[in-house]
Amino acid sequence: MERIEKASCGRMDHGGCGLLVYVEEGRVTKVKGDPDSFTRGYVCAKGLAHGERLYHPDRLKCPQRRVGGKGENRWKRISWDEAFETITEKLLACKNRSEPEKALFLQGTPRGLENMLLYRFAHSFGSPNVAATGTVCFAPRLGASILTTGFYPHPDLEHPPELILVWGANHLATSADGVLAPQVGLTVRKGSRYVLIDPRKTSLASKSEIHLQIKPGTDLLLALGMIKVILKEELYDREFVEKWTVGFEALGAHVGSYSLDEIEKETGISQEDIKRTSRLYAHAGSACILWGNAIDHTINNVQTARALLTLMA
Ligand code: SF4
The missing domain is CATH 3.40.50.740 (Rossmann fold)
Structure with a gap:
């Protein structure tokens, strides 16, 4: 006889999507998202494959010693x-x-x-x-956040911002910490505007009004380019800068040492698109950046994260 157990997918993520696990004669037969959990029924491909993983013949259940080359x-x-x-x-x-x-x-x-x-x-x-x-995966962004802002910032998606920049992340497919996919879905339904920065055409691309298909590994340059435009056009919050930041002149001098020509060539993003995205982001009533593991996979991961934190501020 089939029974349904409520469970959490905690072991493959930090959070854990709520799951409904169907069990028959002691074996898991099916896994579904639990619509009554805080993850509202979302479950990713890894979560759906729990049963397969559990019974897979290659699953490692005991220590093994390599005997071949x-x-x-x-x-x-x-x-x-x-x-x-x-x-x-x-x-x-x-x-x-x-x-x-x-x-x-x-x-x-x-x-x-x-x-x-x-x-x-x-x-x-x-x-x-x-x-x-x-x-x-996460540690570079965490370390950079503590160095730059003193904490790891995360936007309030339950009250959707006007504009969301998704940078190197695919939350609808992977739902970091088991909570982001339903929250991102909510912001889409509530009308947040999206900008996607990702070399790939992910499912968020069709929901975004700008998709910058950046060359992999050049995120830092693009972020510096956006800071450059925002400083040059004075689109930043002067009062915030005076009250809460240090090193603003040094930042200006640093981004001044890169030309938009050079940034366009390296990132593959046209100067027009860099300016358009910077203006859209800076003019939005409320905006946030949702970043992902792709930032941590770049050689300059800590500095890339610091540049993005500067944009967030
Ligand atoms: S996003 Fe996937 S792996 Fe992570 S907790 Fe949810 S179902 Fe599990």
């Missing part, structure tokens, strides 16, 4: 005891050579306090080398 994909199942012994042996080998920093600790996306456990372990062991998915 690298890339041959040949593995042997081992016990947890053997796995721990092997790890201990290899870590001690680094330590005994007085080279603890040669151990690199890598992790996926831990949740909450789990995040700090590996850092603590690595640091007590003597290695500063810890990397995680966050290194190219």
Whole structure:
């Protein structure tokens, strides 16, 4: 007999879309979005595939040791005891050579306090080398935000702004933190205007009045170009600048060192489009920038985020 369980997709995201999980004879048969949850029935492709992931024959359920050459994909199942012994042996080998920093600790996306456990372990062991998915997913924007504004800004989408710049994000498809897709959907329905900055024609492109198909990795230049236009045409809030910012002259000098010709050539975005987008953004009664992981994937990720934070301010 089929039963329906309410659940949350928390393990694949920070938030967790509300799910309805259909179970028959102890097996998940179907997953749907829960319309009564705070995510209003939204579920992405990953969430829909929970059942498939759960029962997939390739799902890793126990430690394995590589028995072939690298890339041959040949593995042997081992016990947890053997796995721990092997790890201990290899870590001690680094330590005994007085080279603890040669151990690199890598992790996926831990949740909450789990995040700090590996850092603590690595640091007590003597290695500063810890990397995680966050290194190219959120951490650069978070670090840049704390450096620039002291906090991580996020717009109030429940009260939709007049204009939304979506920069390197595809929220309708991926719903970061399990909450953004329904919120973005709400802003679309309530009439927010959209500008999309993305090399790809995502589903938001058809809802945007401007789509800037930027060359990948040139986001920083485009952001500096927009700041340049906004400063040159004095479209910024002077009172805000005087009251809340430092280094405004230095910013002007920095963006002054780039020409719009150069920015157009590097980004693939015409000067007219840079000016049009800057004016639209600066003149909007209320506007925000929704950014995504694409910012973190650029070489200049922290500086790109800082330029975008400057635009947000
Ligand atoms: S958006 Fe995140 S939380 Fe929602 S279904 Fe997809 S993976 Fe799960």
